Amino acid sequence: MNVLIIQTAFIGDVVLSTPLIEKVRDAYPEGRITYVTTPVGASILRNNPNLEEIIEYDKRGEHKGIRGLMALGKRLKYKNFDLVICPHRYLRSSLLAWLTGCNRRLGYDNAAGKFLFTEKIHYDKDKHEVEKLLSFVKGNESKRYEIKLYPGRKERESIEKIWRDRNIEGKKVVTIAPGSKWFTKKWPVEYFNDLIERLGKRDDIVMVFIGGNDELFLNIKETKNTVNLIGETNLLEVAEIARRSDIVLTNDSSPIHIASAWPETHIVAIFGATVKELGFFPWSLNSQVIENKGLPCRPCGLHGGKKCPKGHFKCMLDLKPEMVMEKIEKKLNEIKR
Structure with missing residues (x-):
């Protein structure tokens, strides 16, 4: 065939x-x-x-x-x-x-x-x-097929060197992906920075920032325990970073699906203009979605948009940093090192 x-x-x-x-x-x-x-x-x-x-x-x-x-x-x-x-x-x-x-x-x-x-x-x-x-192929309908990605030797060695050079080994790793192609899918940068500042007070973690060249223009805060790899990695290197992470915090964007390839990695996904019911929530069972469920205007589109059609952007602005921090800290405290 x-x-x-x-x-x-x-x-x-x-x-x-x-x-x-x-x-x-x-x-x-x-x-x-x-x-x-x-x-x-x-x-x-x-x-x-x-x-x-x-x-x-x-x-x-x-x-x-x-x-x-x-x-x-x-x-x-x-x-x-x-x-x-x-x-x-x-x-x-x-x-x-x-x-x-x-x-x-x-x-x-x-x-x-x-x-x-x-x-x-x-x-x-x-x-x-x-x-x-x-549904395109008939077969074993009882089998749960997983997302699978295959970082090669080059990608594994590249990220291993970063982990070694930046003393990440032995720490709890929170990988943060602040970007998206669509504005209404982006949790505000100031909210990310608030969260980064809160997490920066912990000595047991390292935050790793990932993203493409478009995210280079985001004014992301750096602290003593952050490693900024935005614009410096290819996609299979991002997959290897996700594999090595305890938590991946991301907007409704491709890192959700890349991180879903690793069942041990916990995904915290922030949904604004889009909703789970569109079918693009994390496939990983080790995940959670944070969203403002009370808004009748959600979803305002399949992919999000360049601006909030209603002008208030409550789908994101109402998701305060302390709400996300609570979810992440709870998971971090469950991890034993």
Whole structure:
């Protein structure tokens, strides 16, 4: 069986698809699985033992525009796939699935290009995103498929050196991810700084800051027990940091899903404009979501937005630092070192 998975959305969407990869492998143990994703998506999937090939779809470079899409489609057609699975609901991905020429193309029944699929999978909005993805393949429905990431030797050694050089070994580690692509998904920086100041009074912990280049412009407070790695790590290094962390504090963003790969890491996720019911809450059972449940205006969108539509931003402003501090301290005090 020659299987292709197409997912060219955000990093978190790619991470959430790793249980699907494993289920496809279980369904076709002798099969060949190829994955088409963005260059950044390819970087988080590296070393996955269930994938024979990862093909980068560079929408802004080599494969830009319709000509680039056609060129990639032609390349994929030569591979003679028996099955194409396309969880991405945007038209471009549906077109790419069709261009493969495969006779069996699966996509969601609410995808923009659903008419290009030979089989439509019901998009059950009441399920977690992982459960939705798993519905593409029949198999062991009683098995709980987990998110799995595979930092390689290079990533492990890189983070090991940081842990050694910064005397992190033996300390309780709270990793903090203050960023998000969307403003209404961001807990205020001043709230993060308040929390960092409170945690900075403890001698038994180290706070590690993670994020991409966009987060370099956040005015995050540093104390004697903080290690700022914002803009300095790749995604598999972030995964290795999450593996070594006791707690990951994050907005509703990709670190939720990256940290969900490690069952021993406790996730504290802050949800503002979005809600758990959209299906993108932590898949890890070792997690909790902090949110303002009393607001009728939530959610105001699937991905959040550039500003609060109501102008009050209560979904985040009402989640005070002391509320989050209480949750983190309770968990820290349960950890024995």
